[in-house]
Amino acid sequence: MKSLIIILMTSVLVNNYVLSKFLGICPFLGVSKKLNQAAGMGAAVIFVMLLATAVTWPIHTYILARNGLEYMKTIVFILVIAALVQLVEIILKKYMPSLHASLGIYLPLITTNCAVLGVTLNNINDSYNFIESMVNSLGCGLGFLLAMVLFAGVRSRLETANPPESFKGLPITLISAAIVALSFFGFSGVVDGLFA
Amino acid sequence: MNPVLLAVIVVCSIGILCAVVLVVAARFFGVEEDERVNEIRECLPGANCGACGYAGCDGYAKALAEEEGIKTNLCIPGGDAASRQISEILGVEFEDVVEQVAVIHCYGDCNHTSHKMDYVGIQSCQAAKMFYGGAGKCGFGCIGLGDCVSVCPNNAICIENGIAHIDTRKCIGCGLCAKTCPQKLITVMADVERVLVTCNNKEKGVVARQKCSNACIGCKMCVKHCPSGAISVEDNLARIDYEKCTDCGECAKHCPVGCILISDFSGIHRYSEDNEGQKF
Numbered sequence: 001m002k003s004l005i006i007i008l009m010t011s012v013l014v015n016n017y018v019l020s021k022f023l024g025i026c027p028f029l030g031v032s033k034k035l036n037q038a039a040g041m042g043a044a045v046i047f048v049m050l051l052a053t054a055v056t057w058p059i060h061t062y063i064l065a066r067n068g069l070e071y072m073k074t075i076v077f078i079l080v081i082a083a084l085v086q087l088v089e090i091i092l093k094k095y096m097p098s099l100h101a102s103l104g105i106y107l108p109l110i111t112t113n114c115a116v117l118g119v120t121l122n123n124i125n126d127s128y129n130f131i132e133s134m135v136n137s138l139g140c141g142l143g144f145l146l147a148m149v150l151f152a153g154v155r156s157r158l159e160t161a162n163p164p165e166s167f168k169g170l171p172i173t174l175i176s177a178a179i180v181a182l183s184f185f186g187f188s189g190v191v192d193g194l195f196a
Numbered sequence: 197m198n199p200v201l202l203a204v205i206v207v208c209s210i211g212i213l214c215a216v217v218l219v220v221a222a223r224f225f226g227v228e229e230d231e232r233v234n235e236i237r238e239c240l241p242g243a244n245c246g247a248c249g250y251a252g253c254d255g256y257a258k259a260l261a262e263e264e265g266i267k268t269n270l271c272i273p274g275g276d277a278a279s280r281q282i283s284e285i286l287g288v289e290f291e292d293v294v295e296q297v298a299v300i301h302c303y304g305d306c307n308h309t310s311h312k313m314d315y316v317g318i319q320s321c322q323a324a325k326m327f328y329g330g331a332g333k334c335g336f337g338c339i340g341l342g343d344c345v346s347v348c349p350n351n352a353i354c355i356e357n358g359i360a361h362i363d364t365r366k367c368i369g370c371g372l373c374a375k376t377c378p379q380k381l382i383t384v385m386a387d388v389e390r391v392l393v394t395c396n397n398k399e400k401g402v403v404a405r406q407k408c409s410n411a412c413i414g415c416k417m418c419v420k421h422c423p424s425g426a427i428s429v430e431d432n433l434a435r436i437d438y439e440k441c442t443d444c445g446e447c448a449k450h451c452p453v454g455c456i457l458i459s460d461f462s463g464i465h466r467y468s469e470d471n472e473g474q475k476f
Contacts, residue, residue, distance in 0.1 A: 063206065077253060
């Protein structure tokens, strides 16, 4: 139980996918302008990460590893995640049109999101078992949501700020992203110390 | 077994399995969409300006296909051509679109008026207006920080000499600028009208004149000289009734401050049949 909590806290704070590993930067910069959109995107990413892990971990363990095909995992994972997201979209459209309407734009965006692929691959590389993988995915998704929501707040302040002409738009956004990432650097070592 | 062959077989079978699952899912869970939505969407210009009253071109196309009795001529940027195509797809009678352009009722540029302060706050008209009505001497005029420029989907507006100018050749008549302008200076009107009062100052003549040399002073010269009785002066400001106006231009000739302008909007039927396909 303790190790699971450590995995969760580590993936949310220390190894935050966006701010420490620089994965999933595209949605981080693209949909963080408004708080509700950022939260929607974060929720969709948590959902897809959990689903992708639940499918890719068994595929790796029971199909690829048994046949000595671990080196194919990247290609297979891309394929499986893309198909999975499409499937989820079709089913949502049929049975939950309102949820589909609110998530609809984000789901296809996540299909090839490197953060989702990164989580599934890192679960294998860190040789987590199934439970640990799911907890790690949940943590990464929560970390992504946290980063999105925090940065949406930063960007709403940027809207009314008056930076020098040449920094307006994307440059100042990237600089503030770097500063937010720097603040997350302060978490390294904190989580292990909590349970020592 | 040959490891290469094994890899190919395993990955291919996973791929085929995914494909089969997706095909089955699409067959059983698929939601049928009206084909006409896509066809109508193709006819619309795709500027997503919202002039039709729907949330973008997709919203209008969907509403047209799904509900009956919606007018096909609501897309002003698309003009007659789009209306005709949509009417053909839906099998309803074609209605003419009145092309519209946005005009600005202020000509108080740097040559006519000046500033009462140096404004260094947030660079938007909305914010500047809240701060003592903007930097300009005239509290009714164009603030010139370009809120309209940023909403224009077709880059038809620019700020020159401190006030906004609309390029009527580029204007698609969506009216987003009119909704945005905090001074309510912009109106959207049918592009056949030519005479325009380029002032919005409702103060008394003397006060207005001190602030801007282009200001309407409410002298009623235009009212006297208008042969069709189309002009009235309300709140010290001339107003033209375009139902009665015949575009004769007498008012512009006799306006002592020159705040009534004759503008030529001809040649801006952007979506007419001879230049079809000019999409935005």
